[in-house]
Amino acid sequence: MPQSRRGAGPVPVNRLYPLTVFFAADGVLFASWVVRVPEIKNQVDASATALGLALLCMTFSSAVSMYFAGGLCERFGTRRLLVASFPAVCACLVLPAFARTVVELGGILLLFGAIYGVLLVALNSAAVEVETATGRAIMSPLHGLWSVGGLIGAVIGGLLAAHLGTFAHLGLISVAGLAVTAGFAAPMLRAGTANAVAKAGAHEGKPADGRRTPVGMAVVLLGVVALCTAYGEGAVGDWGALHLREELGAAAGVASYGFGVYSVAIAAGRLTGGKLIMRLGETTVLTGGAVLAAVGILVTAWAGSLPLAFVGLLAVGLGLANMFPVAIAKAGAIGGSRGVGLASTIGNTGMLAGPPIIGFLTDQIGLPAALSTVALLALVAGGLGLLLRARAAGPAGRPEVRPEPADVP
Known part of the structure; x- marks a missing residue:
């Protein structure tokens, strides 16, 4: 890409x-x-x-x-x-x-x-x-x-x-x-x-000759990556504490601590994400985060104890942390502000749809299985990241830039 x-x-x-x-x-x-x-x-x-x-x-x-x-x-x-x-x-x-x-x-x-x-x-x-x-x-x-x-x-x-x-x-x-x-x-x-x-290198939606940058399929797919990530953030944010209370018998205060662990993990992951991206590259951070989030939500959803569920929530937060920012940044790099707008619009539907879909699925198959859909979509997002990098590395694209460690600020 x-x-x-x-x-x-x-x-x-x-x-x-x-x-x-x-x-x-x-x-x-x-x-x-x-x-x-x-x-x-x-x-x-x-x-x-x-x-x-x-x-x-x-x-x-x-x-x-x-x-x-x-x-x-x-x-x-x-x-x-x-x-x-x-x-x-x-x-x-x-x-x-x-x-x-x-x-x-x-x-x-x-x-x-x-x-x-x-x-x-x-x-x-x-x-x-x-x-x-x-x-x-x-x-x-x-x-x-x-x-x-x-x-x-x-x-x-x-x-x-x-x-x-x-x-x-x-x-x-x-x-x-x-x-x-x-x-x-x-x-x-x-x-x-x-x-x-x-500005010629940093498009604000326009290439150097003044024409509009076309917003193509890559930006749409990055929007889908953002959607999958936002689905997970919305689902865990709205249903994670309820899962701890209803499935694992946590008290209200303990359940809120679980959400706190998840929130702190996201914040910490994002604050340190810049250096991680500069060292490993965006696609590695995106796909690695997807795998970590998938494992974390499965551990949380099917854990038999509160400590294990808390470990899972920590992993989910760290995994999801950089996926949405990376997707939006890549969309902006390709399509400028129009790319950001389109990817954000698509991604926002994931935040909107996640909680009610989890609620519907909970009535049908139970909350643990419903939360497991977060893992599925996280892996879809990771797979799309790899697909987009492969497309960019082909004859029409160029490979992802990965600065040397010495360049990291």
Whole structure:
């Protein structure tokens, strides 16, 4: 698979810090919304089904906007779109606090999701550009920072829940997000100007002659890789703790610790994933992670004891950690911001479909067998990674770049 983003000429590392701030801040924003969902459910007097439909509005609109966001990045510039969409997301963050009915909440979440989808594509497209300009594998660490931001947002939300209402809490986080925009918008845009020299190698959706980069089958297959990975992340996130409680008899607190182990493993795997990718290559990390995730979920699903299940969750988290970032980075390397948008759209359907499919299968074949489908899709993702590398190594492509250890930052 083409690996054009390495070696386009290094840019000083201090040019990268604005993007790391926006990734981490976005994690805080998203977690702050998530921890308030129970209060908002009571606020609009929604049943579980009605709340699920309202949340589906956000997922649907974000998937649609991701598809079109790549074109917006081409037209206005990735970093400009990032700087414009981030404060818009901050403003939308407080809107659910005003909802009084499920219908109102659904409409608000349609708007929220549409803007949030644009932000996600802009963030990931900017990361692809930085990878090209610096020759560093930074997509996984940036996703790790997003996870760290999510943890910080959840902790802050837990501390504030007993003292502030939903509007005050989300309003405070929104103002903090606007402050981040005010403080880091200019450095973000300056960093984009500094990277302009590398633009011919770092496509923003266009090759050097100005024509649009065609988004072909390779990007679609990378979207399927992202889908398979997101399916696993959604399934384990929503059903892992329940499995520990119902199948292994864990107490509620112990079950939550299991999810904590899984979450920390993903964050740690992504934060260290950049150096791992630079040493081993993207395809090796992707396929190795797929095998590790498959083994881990099978151990978790069929374990006869809690300690063994925890080991399995650790393996699942480490295995899945870098698969989604690698798929999105490769899609961006091939198709620019349009590649990021298309792969993100396809991948997002996996996050959407995973939990309900696991629920349906649980009623038919039991939760352990249902969770085992995560292993199947992880192996499909790994197989697609190998297939794409083989295609790229043929006469029409070029082999994956694997820097020497001395080049690792």
